[in-house]
Amino acid sequence: MTYRGKPIADSDMHVMEPADLWQRYIDPAFRHAAPVGLSEMHRDMRVRVKSRVLLRGGSVEPMRGEPGRPRGWQTHHEDAYAASAAAGWNSASQVEAMDREGLDKTVLFPSRGLFVLGLDTVEMMGTDGLEPDFAAAIARAYNDWLHDFCAEAPNRMFGAGMVAPHDVAAAVLEARRCVEEYGFKSIFLAPGCINRRPWHHAAYDPLWAECERLDVPIAFHGGGQTYLRPDFSLEVFDQLMMWHTFSQPLGIMATAVSLTSGGVFERFPRLRAALLEGNCSWAPWLFYRLDEHYEWIGWKDAPELKRKPSEYFRSNCFLSVEADEITARQYVDVFGDDNLVFSTDYPHGDSKFPRAVESFFQLPLSDESKFKIAGPNWTRLYGINLGTCV
Secondary structure, three states, rough: OEEEEEEOEEEEEOOOOOOOOHHHHHHHHHHOOOOOOOOOOOOOOEOOOOOOEOOOOOOOOOOOOOOEEEEEOOOOOHHHHHHHHOOOOOHHHHHHHHHOOOOOOEEEEEHHHHHOOOOOOOOOOOOOOHHHHHHHHHHHHHHHHHHHOOOOOOOEEEEEOOOOOOOHHHHHHHHHHHHHHEEEEEEEEEEOOOOOOOOOOHHHHHHHHHHHOOOOEEEEEEEOOOEEEEOOOOOOOOEEEHHHHHHHHHHHHHHHHHHHHHHHHHOOOOOOOEEEEOOOOHHHHHHHHHHHHHHHHHHHHOOOOOOOHHHHHHEEEEEOOOOOOHEEEHHHHHOOOOOEEOOOOOOOOOOOOOOHHHOOOOOOOHHHHHHHOOOHHHHHHHOOOOOOOO
8 A cells, every 4th residue: 555655654543343342342340331332333423331321412312414324424425434334344344444545554543432431430410420440441341352353454453542541550551451462552542531630630640651661652532522521512512513623622732731731741751642633723823822821920830841832742742634634734834744643534424535645645735744744753653663565
């Protein structure tokens, strides 16, 4: 697989987990309470956890769009995703999709798993709390399944391990298991906070220290509406078009502020963070404003910082570029092209599959930048040798 003779890597490709994943893979001690997908994935991405349905949205009806078309899919997806859906989104169909798109290698993120841990540890808003040991079991089951899934093409598909921040000590152990036993190349978290504890809180330092030791990035990736706080979909919006516009970028923007201004990268200078599926074009404005506040009040609020927030961002963070994100050129004008990676977002509703790579190479960036974003930068982020073309 090549594009103009050069290998292409995807920083954020998704799997479609089977509805019974947790019923089959979870520790038997928790099988009675295992999360359950409400239908086959191509019809409904929701999952029931305890008494709550995630994605949250108020309606108990399946998330459908026009008759015969799942909500969120575009018209062309009916044909584009037909073969994968017919195959049950199995691992062989994932490799076939990579071939069709022209991808050499990818790091895989979940779909239902983006929000399956979207309950706090305590009862909030009338919801059942998610016990830390149960949350850890949910993450472990997903990782066991993903390891089996990647075995179809272990030199092309690499896992991003799920860890549950409900129990930091358990998250450290699971991160270690994912990397050392399964060869996963990243750990991921949803941006929403547990117990309203921000990511720069010292309680998470053992997890950041372990990721730094393992030399894998911590990836933050939003999903649907959950019961975590803050709710980056802003709660008041009841339509996907409106709340999804906010939820993905606001989640990783808040995370970027926490990691840079909260001193995480000062304490862990070799820690890499991937901020995924929320575009990159917001970064020039946000870090202009954050640097301005650091110069104004940083002496009091962030005395431990030795650099401006934007400098930690440049040295430790990577953002993903969507296939048609024309405004990425403004990002490159300000920050350059060293910390951008490319994402197809297959097989979600906003993906340009099977022409995501083609679309990306039409962006108003230099060819040098585009090949760097889709290749060497991905290697720097994930520590995977892209090697020769497959």
